[in-house]
Amino acid sequence: MFNYQIFKNIENHISLNDVDKEYLLSLFKVKNILKKEYVLKQGQNCNKIYFVEFGSLRAFNLDDKGKESTIMFAVQDWWITDMNSFINRQPASVSIIALENSQVIALDFNLLEELYLQLPKFERFFRILFQNAYIREQQRVLYNISYTTEERYYQFIEKYPAISQKITQKQIASYLGVTPEFLSSVKKNKRS
């Protein structure tokens, strides 16, 4: 029961004893999700944060013109949610969908708040988690505003090879913020 991936993930930053793990298991909800099944739908209130035990998910926004923009992918060992919706109790601006059959561990907002009080070391764990997430997003902003599409494409597949294997060209394009047609033409003019 204790050999969930999530414990290893947490123990990268803080230590857990068996009592902690028992307690955590009482908070977690393990969910199996089918390919193409939605974990969250845009507009809903998102009150859970998810950890991917195995499989892969995609979070994307759908605008009023029908254009999809991929905010993030999550493969094994990643955390994912609509953070603004989760923290500030706002309607979600993204949907989260499974790219393949997956297993996630869901942690409810109120239970997480309770966890912070019961085991303050989780403040540290999530401090480090958010710190890294912030760094990643800040670098992504820099790439978006200062690099070309070609550069961003190759940076993406080099930085996230595990993700790149599981997704389509169309999905990478929506992550980069370009059309699939344009990404296709960029790839044709191979790396100079």
Added chain:
Amino acid sequence: MFNYQIFKNIENHISLNDVDKEYLLSLFKVKNILKKEYVLKQGQNCNKIYFVEFGSLRAFNLDDKGKESTIMFAVQDWWITDMNSFINRQPASVSIIALENSQVIALDFNLLEELYLQLPKFERFFRILFQNAYIREQQRVLYNISYTTEERYYQFIEKYPAISQKITQKQIASYLGVTPEFLSSVKKNKRS
């Protein structure tokens, strides 16, 4: 001595007694910065995080073609650093410069690590700080890849009026990732 802005900022999320404040004061370095003075130069190792007591700063990347990309602005009551450099001990990918005469409070990386150990409630404080920073950056990514330049311009000045007052068109353009000339032409075709 205790009436620094930074204490109010911290007390938005955790409570401080006078002993805490004394201790904090021993960690802080208060710095006055002149307009156009650099707080951090790209390439250096950044081992400090800064809180803006008053004034305003700008963090920007300079690429090999001489193009500036503004990563963030910080006015009174904001925290700013090159987070990747600060946390991962990497060379900074941005410079930070004062837009006007300013006062910042600098906190050293090692002293912050010490602070986490001495006063664990600061894990909570920075957990919340990074959580919010992550949410902001994630929304900025979404804006970047799914909205037009015109939309992003008006969103920026509505969201950050205090910042908008203090900066030039050129700086907004470099934050949005477009040229000053193009931003100028966008503004001419006023909001339809």
Added chain:
DNA sequence: CGCGACGTTGATTTGCCTCAACGATTGTGG
């Protein structure tokens, strides 16, 4: 087998950049 989504290609249009020029503002040294 047949449908629908995907990846590609090409033609056309639009968004945005580059470069150059200009007046207006700001800053600076004498």
Added chain:
DNA sequence: CCACAATCGTTGAGGCAAATCAACGTCGCG
């Protein structure tokens, strides 16, 4: 305090980057 230099914001011409739209072969799935 003035004169000059530097930077800023704007405008316009031309070129490239990227979107749009339509067409077509391929593949996975029911």
